[in-house]
Amino acid sequence: MKDATTARRGPSRADWAWAAVAAAALLPITVAEVLRVAGPAGAVGAVWAGVVLALFALLHLFVALRRRWPRAAIAVASALMLVLAVLSLPGMPGLAVLQASSLVYLAFVYAAGASDDRVAGVAGLALGVVGAGIITGIVFLSDRPDDEAMGASTGAVLALAGSLAGGIGAAWALGRYRRETLRKRAAQELALAQAAELRLQGELSAVAEERRRIARELHDVIAHSLAVMVAQAEASRLLVGRDDERARGAIEHVVSTGRAAMGDMRGLLGALAVSSPGEAATGLEPSPSLEGLPELVERSQSPGRTADAVVVGEPAEVRPGVGLAAYRVVQESLTNTIRHAPPPTHSRVRIEWDAAALTVTVDDDGRDVAAARESAPGRGLRGMRDRVEQVGGGFEAGPRTDAPGWRVVARLPVGSEVADGGSR
Numbered sequence: 001m002k003d004a005t006t007a008r009r010g011p012s013r014a015d016w017a018w019a020a021v022a023a024a025a026l027l028p029i030t031v032a033e034v035l036r037v038a039g040p041a042g043a044v045g046a047v048w049a050g051v052v053l054a055l056f057a058l059l060h061l062f063v064a065l066r067r068r069w070p071r072a073a074i075a076v077a078s079a080l081m082l083v084l085a086v087l088s089l090p091g092m093p094g095l096a097v098l099q100a101s102s103l104v105y106l107a108f109v110y111a112a113g114a115s116d117d118r119v120a121g122v123a124g125l126a127l128g129v130v131g132a133g134i135i136t137g138i139v140f141l142s143d144r145p146d147d148e149a150m151g152a153s154t155g156a157v158l159a160l161a162g163s164l165a166g167g168i169g170a171a172w173a174l175g176r177y178r179r180e181t182l183r184k185r186a187a188q189e190l191a192l193a194q195a196a197e198l199r200l201q202g203e204l205s206a207v208a209e210e211r212r213r214i215a216r217e218l219h220d221v222i223a224h225s226l227a228v229m230v231a232q233a234e235a236s237r238l239l240v241g242r243d244d245e246r247a248r249g250a251i252e253h254v255v256s257t258g259r260a261a262m263g264d265m266r267g268l269l270g271a272l273a274v275s276s277p278g279e280a281a282t283g284l285e286p287s288p289s290l291e292g293l294p295e296l297v298e299r300s301q302s303p304g305r306t307a308d309a310v311v312v313g314e315p316a317e318v319r320p321g322v323g324l325a326a327y328r329v330v331q332e333s334l335t336n337t338i339r340h341a342p343p344p345t346h347s348r349v350r351i352e353w354d355a356a357a358l359t360v361t362v363d364d365d366g367r368d369v370a371a372a373r374e375s376a377p378g379r380g381l382r383g384m385r386d387r388v389e390q391v392g393g394g395f396e397a398g399p400r401t402d403a404p405g406w407r408v409v410a411r412l413p414v415g416s417e418v419a420d421g422g423s424r
Contacts, residue, residue: 011064019064022104029100030056037094045093052087055080056101063104066111070120077108078127085131088138095142097135105131106171113175114182121176128168136161216383227338228300229254235303250302257299289323290315290351293330297349300334304343307334313353322412325387326351326360329395332380333362333408341366341406357393358412365405388412 034052038045059080066073087096105128112124140157236250288296297309318326330349337347341364350361381397388395393412400407 011068015064015067018107019060022063022107023060023101026100026103027056027060033099034094034096041093048087048093048096052084052096052099055084055087055096056099059101059104063107066108067115070112070115070117071123074108074112074120074124074127077105078131081105081131082134085134085138088135088142090142095139097138106167109168109171110175110178113172114178115175116179116183121172121179124175125168125172128172129165132161132164132168135164216386225257225260227335228257228302231302231305231338231343232257239303246303253299253302260299287320287324288327288331289320290318290326292327293349293351296327296331297334297347300338300347305338305345305347307347307349309349309351311351311353315351315353316358316414318358318412318414319391321391322358322393322414325391325393326358326410326412328387329360329384329408329410330362332384333364333406336380337364337366337406353414356414358414360408360410360412362408363400363405365403367404384408384410 031053034049038049038052041048059077062073062076062080066077081097081102084097084102088094088098109124109128112120115121136157139160232250232254236247236254239247239250293309297307300307334347334349337345345364345366347362347364350359350363352359352361384397385395388410391412393410395411396407396409398407399405
């Protein structure tokens with residue numbers, strides 16, 4: 001993995017600025033010291049000073065490249081320091097390797113440690129420690145002490161060795177710390193970005209689920225209302241001229257059913273206009289519930305089609321999702337009877353309460369209805385099953401065994417243990 005700083009084509013302005021600052025701070029001191037040391041040596045000293053200053057100039061120049069190419073930079077810097085060490089051996093005019101500009105080598109070690117290039121990191125530490133040892137040996141050989149001063153000279157050399165090794169280790173450790181800090185920050189930013197993406201996906205999933213729920217609601221409302229309206233319209237057409245009073249009643253039934261369907265559709269379409277899951281949907285009609293079952297059963301009747309409702313047990317308060325599921329099961333069952341069974345038909349809705357469950361049973365006596373529903377189940381049965389299972393209930397549908405017709409049974413929980421997945 002490459003460091004972020006290596007993604008550029010070349011050194012940045014900041015890199016050149018750091019190189020210029022280091023050169024401005026250290027190179028004048030180096031030039032003055034090298035010229036001072038080389039002066040007494042005459043022509044040899046002048047050549048030596050020129051080579052040494054040229055090497056230090058290259059070293060300062062490569063400071064700008066330390067982050068762009070850390071592996072090459074540490075290699076070139078180490079090679080330059082090795083040549084300067086050779087120019088510091090006994091017989092040379094002076095110690096070239098211990099000039100002020102030698103401090104910029106620490107910048108190369110730091111950059112190697114901060115780099116994500118593992119080879120550069122290992123090489124920076126290893127070459128730095130080896131270089132510290134070479135410099136210590138050269139210093140020791142360049143001023144060989146006599147026996148009386150051996151202890152003091154040895155102590156000074158050891159102190160120099162410790163300083164050099166400590167400086168190399170500190171520069172490398174600081175670079176490593178910088179690298180780990182940047183990696184940790186990048187990991188945190190990535191985690192935040194992933195969390196934001198997951199949150200967005202969750203919101204989009206919630207929107208999609210809400211739209212699927214609304215689509216199911218629209219199917220239930222439109223299918224039931226249109227089926228009832230068509231049945232009433234056909235009845236009114238047959239009754240016109242024969243029984244005008246009943247024909248007018250059927251037409252009024254069509255009108256009231258259409259108005260109720262329009263109200264439901266306005267509420268559902270208003271929910272579709274909500275742009276986000278957290279946005280409030282104002283002006284929406286409340287979801288149907290068990291209280292609306294008598295009116296629903298009444299609306300489903302027409303000439304040739306009758307229906308009644310029976311309640312067994314003591315009614316209890318249920319969650320909105322359970323009430324909506326029960327309402328839609330009855331609505332879809334009555335709609336299927338109108339759509340699939342030719343008149344005359346009779347439907348019975350049985351609402352049975354007990355301590356643990358609400359059982360909704362819808363029976364009809366329509367002939368040939370079983371074959372029609374089994375051959376083309378459509379979305380109705382699947383929608384009913386989904387609704388009931390979402391609120392933690394059980395669903396069964398199939399031909400009646402005791403008489404001709406179709407039976408739908410939904411068992412819905414009365415308690416609040418199951419999360420309400422069907423309420424709006």
